[in-house]
Amino acid sequence: MIALLLVPLALPWLLPPLARRTAERVRPDVALWSITVVSAALAFGVVTCLGALLLPLALQVPRFAVLVDLIQPLKAGPQSLVLGVSALAAGIAAVTVVAGARRVTSEVRRLRAARGNVAALPDAGGLCVVDDPQPDAYALPDGLRGRGRIVVTSGMLRALGGDEREVLLAHERAHLAGRHHLFLAAALIAAQCHPALAAVVHPVSFAAERAADEVAAREAGDRRLTAHAVGRAALASARRRGGTRLPVVIPGAVTGPVPARVRALLSEAPTRRFVPALLAMVLVCTGAAASCLGGAALLHHGVEVAQGEIPSP
Amino acid sequence: MAEIDGERRSAGELEASVLAALWAAGRPQSAAQVREAMPQPLARTTVATLLARLHQKGLIDRRPGGRGFVYFPMDDAHGLTARRMHHELDRDSDRSMVLARFVKGLSQADEEELRRLLEEGER
Numbered sequence: 001m002i003a004l005l006l007v008p009l010a011l012p013w014l015l016p017p018l019a020r021r022t023a024e025r026v027r028p029d030v031a032l033w034s035i036t037v038v039s040a041a042l043a044f045g046v047v048t049c050l051g052a053l054l055l056p057l058a059l060q061v062p063r064f065a066v067l068v069d070l071i072q073p074l075k076a077g078p079q080s081l082v083l084g085v086s087a088l089a090a091g092i093a094a095v096t097v098v099a100g101a102r103r104v105t106s107e108v109r110r111l112r113a114a115r116g117n118v119a120a121l122p123d124a125g126g127l128c129v130v131d132d133p134q135p136d137a138y139a140l141p142d143g144l145r146g147r148g149r150i151v152v153t154s155g156m157l158r159a160l161g162g163d164e165r166e167v168l169l170a171h172e173r174a175h176l177a178g179r180h181h182l183f184l185a186a187a188l189i190a191a192q193c194h195p196a197l198a199a200v201v202h203p204v205s206f207a208a209e210r211a212a213d214e215v216a217a218r219e220a221g222d223r224r225l226t227a228h229a230v231g232r233a234a235l236a237s238a239r240r241r242g243g244t245r246l247p248v249v250i251p252g253a254v255t256g257p258v259p260a261r262v263r264a265l266l267s268e269a270p271t272r273r274f275v276p277a278l279l280a281m282v283l284v285c286t287g288a289a290a291s292c293l294g295g296a297a298l299l300h301h302g303v304e305v306a307q308g309e310i311p312s313p
Numbered sequence: 314m315a316e317i318d319g320e321r322r323s324a325g326e327l328e329a330s331v332l333a334a335l336w337a338a339g340r341p342q343s344a345a346q347v348r349e350a351m352p353q354p355l356a357r358t359t360v361a362t363l364l365a366r367l368h369q370k371g372l373i374d375r376r377p378g379g380r381g382f383v384y385f386p387m388d389d390a391h392g393l394t395a396r397r398m399h400h401e402l403d404r405d406s407d408r409s410m411v412l413a414r415f416v417k418g419l420s421q422a423d424e425e426e427l428r429r430l431l432e433e434g435e436r
Contacts, residue, residue: 126329137414227430237419
């Protein structure tokens with residue numbers, strides 16, 4: 001029983017490489033949806049299993065045991081092992097809840113601050129320009145709605161040509177229209193539930209950028225122009241930032257997300273909706289769900305035995 | 314989704330484009346110069362209407378210059394917003410993930426690879 005409940009805690013480790021492959025090979029909008037949904041589902045499985053693992057420990061407390069009318073102790077395997085795992089789960093759950101709550105509040109606070117910053121500024125068709133030589137641009141979402149504002153610095157606008165500025169605006173509009181912030185938020189919350197799911201935030205963010213790039217390229221009707229806009233904007237920001245280069249996040253990785261986006265734009269538009277990695281992601285998800293349900297059913301059976309409703313085997 | 318799949322661009326999007334062009338220019342522009350700087354072909358009257366609307370909203374200002382007016386973007390209180398923005402967004406080591414930024418940081422290898430890709434694209 002315990003083993004079945006532990007499987008969904010281990011399965012998320014399989015997801016990061018599959019998510020990366022999916023994000024690289026499949027149409028970006030399909031990748032965005034599938035990776036986010038699978039990540040959220042696995043996070044849900046992790047939380048459910050952690051909760052179920054708390055039960056044996058909780059039922060050791062006489063007050064809880066009386067509450068669910070136990071007439072004998074719950075038997076779920078070797079007592080010391082079950083209680084050990086249960087205590088470990090309690091510790092992990094407590095740390096996760098505290099860390100998750102802090103991360104989510106800091107994210108919400110930052111979003112609110114960013115919105116407060118430009119709230120007073122007038123906008124034209126959703127565009128807010130901030131007078132700042134440092135090139136920067138982002139889509140500022142507006143709650144659950146697809147509207148929101150595009151915030152661009154004057155430094156970014158000056159770094160780009162006229163056509164490239166249109167690409168930038170189309171890219172940011174695509175983020176807002178596609179409500180990409182909801183996907184990112186879901187991935188971020190899932191990341192709080194399991195360390196392996198934290199590694200999936202990057203593929204989700206990459207898929208969101210790629211999806212917006214593809215919309216912009218379609219609108220511009222020119223993939224090369226779009227590639228150049230992305231590349232030049234990135235180089236301009238890097239030049240301005242000067243010394244403070246970001247460290248290479250993955251050791252051994254040749255390049256980060258921006259060159260990959262430019263490379264994808266310089267080749268043909270992706271049309272594949274399906275790759276084996278996507279099927280593998282779905283299988284991982286199904287495996288987690290099955291063992292989660294199996295474990296929960298066995299645990300339920302154990303509780304019923306302890307309640308005396310079913311004769312003990 | 315009319316703006317995305319249709320040929321017609323909404324008035325709001327055109328306003329945004331004009332505003333972006335004025336900021337990019339870096340100095341006051343006549344209506345004719347704005348029209349030239351716009352990537353999409355627009356009628357002179359359309360540009361005039363867009364400029365008038367931006368002026369009305371307080372996004373740009375104008376003064377007499379040459380034949381007619383020259384237009385320039387209004388900046389907020391001496392980059393106050395910019396400073397606050399940096400303060401809020403870059404305060405922590407982990408930057409906001411939910412704000413989808415156009416480009417995130419580049420490593421040295423990224424920069425070299427990008428230059429190579431863009432040069433290849435030129436050929």
